[in-house]
Amino acid sequence: MHTRTLTRTHMQRVGTSAGDSPNLGVTLIELIIAISIMSIVMGVLFGLAISVGDTSRVQEEKMDAFDQARKGILYAARDLRQARGFGISELPADTVTYRVATDLDGNGSAVDVSGNIELSVERTITRDFDDLNGDGIGESQLVLSNGNTVMVLANNLLPDEDINQNGELEPEEDLNGNGVLDRGVWFERVGSAVRVQVQAFGQSRQGHVLSTSMSTMVVPRN
Numbered sequence: 001m002h003t004r005t006l007t008r009t010h011m012q013r014v015g016t017s018a019g020d021s022p023n024l025g026v027t028l029i030e031l032i033i034a035i036s037i038m039s040i041v042m043g044v045l046f047g048l049a050i051s052v053g054d055t056s057r058v059q060e061e062k063m064d065a066f067d068q069a070r071k072g073i074l075y076a077a078r079d080l081r082q083a084r085g086f087g088i089s090e091l092p093a094d095t096v097t098y099r100v101a102t103d104l105d106g107n108g109s110a111v112d113v114s115g116n117i118e119l120s121v122e123r124t125i126t127r128d129f130d131d132l133n134g135d136g137i138g139e140s141q142l143v144l145s146n147g148n149t150v151m152v153l154a155n156n157l158l159p160d161e162d163i164n165q166n167g168e169l170e171p172e173e174d175l176n177g178n179g180v181l182d183r184g185v186w187f188e189r190v191g192s193a194v195r196v197q198v199q200a201f202g203q204s205r206q207g208h209v210l211s212t213s214m215s216t217m218v219v220p221r222n
C-alpha cells in the first residue's frame with residue numbers, strides 16, 4: 001500500500017511536471033519567435049530610416065546645387081546688365097571683365113558736367129583662383145571683384161573639364177561622363193547679348209555628384 005501510494009504520488013509529480021513543461025516550452029518558443037519578428041521589424045525600420053535619410057540628403061544636395069547655380073546666375077546677370085557693351089572683355093571665356101556706368105562726381109547721373117559717361121573701375125566675374133576674399137575657397141567659388149571688394153556669387157562650381165584648354169572635350173576630360181564639355185562657369189557672346197552659364201554641384205552620402213546647370217542671356221546697356 002505504502003509503496004503503491006508513493007509510486008502514485010511520484011507518478012503524479014512526474015505527470016504534473018510533464019504537464020507543465022509543454023506550456024513553458026511554448027512560451028519560450030513564442031518568446032523566441034516574438035524576438036525574431038521584432039528583430040526583423042527593427043531591421044526593416046532601420047533600413048527604411050537609412051534610405052529615407054539618404055533620399056532626403058540627396059534632395060538636400062540637389063537643392064544646394066540648384067541654389068548655388070541660381071544665385072550665381074542671378075548676381076552675375078544683375079551686374080552684367082549694367083555693363084557698357086563696348087567695354088566687355090573678349091569672350092568666350094570663364095572670366096568676364098567690364099565697366100558699369102557710375103555716378104562718380106555725385107551730380108545724380110552717370111555723366112559728368114561735360115556730358116561724358118562716367119565709368120566704374122573694372123569689374124571681374126571669375127572663379128576665385130587666387131582666393132581674393134581669403135575664405136580658403138579657391139576656384140570652386142564664383143566671385144565678383146571690383147578691385148576693392150570681392151563678393152561671393154556662388155560656391156560649389158563644377159570643375160572646368162577642359163584641362164588642356166583647347167575648347168574641345170577629350171574623353172579623359174569628361175569628369176562626369178555626360179559627353180559634354182562642362183566648364184562650371186562660362187561666358188559667351190550671342191549677338192549683342194552675353195550668355196552666362198553656371199554649373200554647381202552637391203555631393204550625396206554615396207559620393208554621387210549631383211549637379212545643376214543654369215544659363216541666361218544678358219543684354220548689356222549700350
Ligand SMILES: [Ca+2]
Nearest residue numbers: 103107109111
Ligand atoms: Ca555724374
Ligand SMILES: [Ca+2]
Nearest residue numbers: 128131135137
Ligand atoms: Ca575665396
Ligand SMILES: [Ca+2]
Nearest residue numbers: 162166168170
Ligand atoms: Ca580639351
Ligand SMILES: [Ca+2]
Nearest residue numbers: 174178180182
Ligand atoms: Ca562633362
